[in-house]
Structures are given as structure tokens and as C-alpha cells.
Amino acid sequence: MDLFDQQVIPVNLSPELGTSNIVFWPNWLSGAEADQLLSRAIEQTEWRQDNIRIAGKIIPVPRLQNWFGDPATSYTYSGICLQAVSFPDWMEQLRLSVEGQTGQPFNRALVNYYRHGRDSVDWHADDEKALGPAPVIASVSLGAERVFQLRHNLSREKLSISLPHGSLLLMGAGIQQHWQHRLAKVGDLQEPRVNFTFRYME
Numbered sequence: 001m002d003l004f005d006q007q008v009i010p011v012n013l014s015p016e017l018g019t020s021n022i023v024f025w026p027n028w029l030s031g032a033e034a035d036q037l038l039s040r041a042i043e044q045t046e047w048r049q050d051n052i053r054i055a056g057k058i059i060p061v062p063r064l065q066n067w068f069g070d071p072a073t074s075y076t077y078s079g080i081c082l083q084a085v086s087f088p089d090w091m092e093q094l095r096l097s098v099e100g101q102t103g104q105p106f107n108r109a110l111v112n113y114y115r116h117g118r119d120s121v122d123w124h125a126d127d128e129k130a131l132g133p134a135p136v137i138a139s140v141s142l143g144a145e146r147v148f149q150l151r152h153n154l155s156r157e158k159l160s161i162s163l164p165h166g167s168l169l170l171m172g173a174g175i176q177q178h179w180q181h182r183l184a185k186v187g188d189l190q191e192p193r194v195n196f197t198f199r200y201m202e
Contacts, residue, residue, distance in 0.1 A: 020172040034166030038142040063119040069108035106198035117189025134173035144191035
């Protein structure tokens with residue numbers, strides 16, 4: 001990867017804390033590497049279809065997912081408990097590559113499969129207590145290019161980043177506490193997308 005592909009995007013936290021950074025590598029993987037990884041992820045991941053309660057109704061989560069890490073641990077968000085699955089060898093190699101690129105330690109990953117444009121994730125932050133006081137999140141995107149949106153909790157300032165096939169994005173410390181993010185629906189999109197979000201948990 002050409003180091004000049006790296007983009008650093010300053011992100012406001014609060015007047016007291018100043019800014020954090022999003023670091024973005026839009027062409028982190030070659031096309032061939034990204035194609036192979038996308039096929040492997042779709043075919044070899046044991047995808048879960050979980051349900052979530054919204055406004056008193058239980059509905060399917062609009063994407064498939066699974067959680068990877070120490071099998072003796074689990075991860076709970078929005079009332080969904082995901083028991084960890086061991087990293088398969090190919091995903092472990094991806095984890096190590098992400099650590100090497102970002103200089104950050106990661107030992108867990110939430111992997112989401114957006115089968116088409118009707119799959120999405122609504123506004124949220126990865127700020128569960130289990131992730132520590134200031135989690136750093138690395139995101140690898142494969143497949144259909146989708147727009148990643150962020151929204152500041154107080155100012156409602158918005159930021160949009162288009163995430164191409166094979167890209168890597170790093171959200172720095174403090175962003176989860178002060179911003180939410182989402183992946184909105186795209187009604188006419190038929191191509192799939194797989195996203196790995198690497199985190200660190202004690």
C-alpha cells in the first residue's frame with residue numbers, strides 16, 4: 001500500500017478535550033486480496049441472525065453477524081448476547097495485519113454481513129463498558145462501497161466517509177464517547193458488504 005493513501009481526519013470531541021483523529025486507508029488491500037477475503041468471509045463465517053426489541057416489538061437485526069475472540073467470553077449490546085467464537089486462521093492473519101498497520105492492539109472482532117442495501121445499522125456508539133473508557137476501533141470494509149456517517153452527540157455535526165472495497169478506517173480514542181455512527185439503507189443496492197470491526201477487551 002502507498003503510504004500517501006493514508007488520510008488523517010481531525011474529529012471534534014468537546015471544547016475541553018479538543019480533537020481526536022480518524023485515520024483512513026481507502027486502498028489498504030489490493031483488489032485481489034479484498035476479493036478473496038470477501039468470498040472467504042461470506043462462505044466460511046457461521047453467520048447469526050439475531051433479533052432485537054424496538055418500541056416493544058421483536059424484529060430481526062437487519063444484517064447477519066458474529067463475534068470473535070476468546071471463546072470463554074461474550075459481548076452484549078442492545079440486549080443481544082454474542083458468545084465469542086475463536087478467530088479462524090484467515091481472520092487471525094487479518095487481525096495481525098490490522099494491528100501492524102494501526103499500531104493498536106486488538107483481540108476481539110464484531111463481523112457484520114450486509115447482504116444488500118436493505119441491511120443497515122442505525123445510529124449507535126461502540127461505548128459498552130466492556131470496551132474500556134476510550135475504545136479505539138478499527139474497521140475493515142469489503143464488498144459494496146457504502147457511506148459511513150458520524151454525528152456529534154451535542155452539536156449534531158455530521159461527517160460522511162465513503163468506504164470502498166478493501167479499505168481500513170481507525171477511529172481514535174474519545175470518538176465513541178462523543179459521536180455516534182451508522183450505515184444507512186440503500187434501497188436499490190444488491191451487492192453484499194462485509195465489515196470487520198476490531199476492538200480490544202481485557
